[in-house]
Amino acid sequence: MACKMKDDKSILDELVCINKPLLILAGPGMGKTYALAYKMKYLVNEKEVAKDEITVITFTNEAAINMRKKISMEGGETYIEPERQPSVIWTMHKLCHRVLRIYYSKAGLNKGFEVLPSQNLKEILIKDCAQIVGAKRKDAAETITCRQMSKCDETFHLKCVICSQYQELMRGFNYIDHDDQILLTCELLRKNEGILKKIQQGTKYLLVDEYQDINYAQWELIKLLSKGNANNLFVVGDDYQSIYGFRGGDPKFIRNFRNDYAPNAVVRHLPKNWRCPPNILKGAFHMVQKYNGGDITVLDKFSFKSKSDIKIKVKNFEHHNPEAGFIAWKIREIGPSYDVLILVPRLSYAGPIKRELRKKFIDFSCEYSIEKTDLYLMNVLLNWLKEPTNNFNLRMLIEEIINRGASDIPAWQTEFKGKKESQQKREEALKQISDFWTEIGKGKTLYTKIKTLRENEQFTKLVEILITLRKTHELKTDIIRFVSETIDKLKIWRNIRNFSEELDSAIEEIKSLAMPAGECSVRILTMKKAKGLQADYVFIVGLENNILPSENASNVEKEEDSRLLYVSMTRAKKELYLLHSKTRDRDITKVKIAGKSEFIDAIPPQYIEEIN
Numbered sequence: 001m002a003c004k005m006k007d008d009k010s011i012l013d014e015l016v017c018i019n020k021p022l023l024i025l026a027g028p029g030m031g032k033t034y035a036l037a038y039k040m041k042y043l044v045n046e047k048e049v050a051k052d053e054i055t056v057i058t059f060t061n062e063a064a065i066n067m068r069k070k071i072s073m074e075g076g077e078t079y080i081e082p083e084r085q086p087s088v089i090w091t092m093h094k095l096c097h098r099v100l101r102i103y104y105s106k107a108g109l110n111k112g113f114e115v116l117p118s119q120n121l122k123e124i125l126i127k128d129c130a131q132i133v134g135a136k137r138k139d140a141a142e143t144i145t146c147r148q149m150s151k152c153d154e155t156f157h158l159k160c161v162i163c164s165q166y167q168e169l170m171r172g173f174n175y176i177d178h179d180d181q182i183l184l185t186c187e188l189l190r191k192n193e194g195i196l197k198k199i200q201q202g203t204k205y206l207l208v209d210e211y212q213d214i215n216y217a218q219w220e221l222i223k224l225l226s227k228g229n230a231n232n233l234f235v236v237g238d239d240y241q242s243i244y245g246f247r248g249g250d251p252k253f254i255r256n257f258r259n260d261y262a263p264n265a266v267v268r269h270l271p272k273n274w275r276c277p278p279n280i281l282k283g284a285f286h287m288v289q290k291y292n293g294g295d296i297t298v299l300d301k302f303s304f305k306s307k308s309d310i311k312i313k314v315k316n317f318e319h320h321n322p323e324a325g326f327i328a329w330k331i332r333e334i335g336p337s338y339d340v341l342i343l344v345p346r347l348s349y350a351g352p353i354k355r356e357l358r359k360k361f362i363d364f365s366c367e368y369s370i371e372k373t374d375l376y377l378m379n380v381l382l383n384w385l386k387e388p389t390n391n392f393n394l395r396m397l398i399e400e401i402i403n404r405g406a407s408d409i410p411a412w413q414t415e416f417k418g419k420k421e422s423q424q425k426r427e428e429a430l431k432q433i434s435d436f437w438t439e440i441g442k443g444k445t446l447y448t449k450i451k452t453l454r455e456n457e458q459f460t461k462l463v464e465i466l467i468t469l470r471k472t473h474e475l476k477t478d479i480i481r482f483v484s485e486t487i488d489k490l491k492i493w494r495n496i497r498n499f500s501e502e503l504d505s506a507i508e509e510i511k512s513l514a515m516p517a518g519e520c521s522v523r524i525l526t527m528k529k530a531k532g533l534q535a536d537y538v539f540i541v542g543l544e545n546n547i548l549p550s551e552n553a554s555n556v557e558k559e560e561d562s563r564l565l566y567v568s569m570t571r572a573k574k575e576l577y578l579l580h581s582k583t584r585d586r587d588i589t590k591v592k593i594a595g596k597s598e599f600i601d602a603i604p605p606q607y608i609e610e611i612n
């Protein structure tokens, strides 16, 4: 670590002193977090800025924790004494939440407002609102990202009619969602100069991480907070690492920084790569540049800590089983003193790999998604039973019951793929539930309304399930009866034994996730979770057309997919393996794969070694 200071320090020393709106472009492994920590230290120690005048914004809670750790490490180069550390190192959502809690009435909210807990629920409610205004559930698709992209218009465009119905529903129950946290804060600050001034005292020095992933509302918030103090604005990011388009993140904001903060804005690069062997970074850079444009000559200015001349390894398989076998064999060969990252396009790809690793007694941790398990349905059920008047919890439960085929209403896939007849059946059934939202209140809950549907053929089963489970739960004394009723009614687990098996494996998964770093050196993750991580050896699985790039990808989606691969590739410190297979089982891929990914062909051959 000490060597890092020598040639990088002079550059950083210069960058932290720049008294203009500054964007630092830093590729993967270029010391972006270090630069932020270095700036904090400079502000506190050299400029003696008070800790309440600095605000640091990170993209995730985890990143905020890591940033705090980085400046708290005694003896570290970026150590700051606890009593002088910036008070606010938060995500933008947390920052906004605090503001709204204080100024709730000015923001048009009621005291004690709650935040919608899940994206899933948000989508269900927006679809319900589509039906309330007379549209179809699938008409809600655009509305779901409408506000994140700031494409909301006040005119009578259908997607925004749905939008405002959704707002009305949410406010009626005193709820806001994650988008509201930022949107309402922006509106509050835009309209109340006095409050803005007050908040700005804390953001006199505003430092922002992952600037490439902000969406429109977040962009506006940064503008507002830095107004008048833009010369202290310090943001870091990399447009090629922007991978959150699905939540409105858009690299156009980082590309426009110079204009947004004209005429003073300064854009600079961090020139040294601390992580990747040159061939790996260069190959990845050429690939991503081919799809996203940009200046390839930037590569010539990079220097590398790694002197390795190792190339990107590409290997083809006939089927996913030999592929999984190869990964396990290779990891055995690598040995336990190095860490390994196995990146998959989705979790279904992890199955065969996990089996092979277990066979070879290799410890590993794997990303785990409780949503796909029956335990999750149990959890949704208990949430409602614990609080039977909570309409949102009941709505979640109803959705789960329907989608698992336990009632007579067709599951959600039919919205897009089903027969006309079942589409209609589903649409009609859910319309009845959606319409209840306008009648709830004054002692009427969703539960009381649903019960009125008991005589309705389509709902008989669903209503009966809800009534029975609630009654058995209220008995409290008979837990076994409750569990077996649940299993029977919701069609989950074949028997109590299956239930205990799933519980067992869930606990195993969670234990392995909680294993302290270093104890388990092999991690399996989806590519979307790879950001911010690094490992000696990286395997990327599923590099086939229709997977990455995804099936029928538009140009914009292809750009984003290529950035996702770029982020994944540049996690590697020693070796990188790009794997693709001619065939895979359909339950893994969900689509028909169509040969080696075009992204691999976009890497110039001089950076590749085919191993076959």
Ligand SMILES: [Zn+2]
Residues within 6 Å of the ligand: 143, 146, 147, 151, 152, 153, 159, 160, 161, 163
């Ligand atoms: Zn809208």
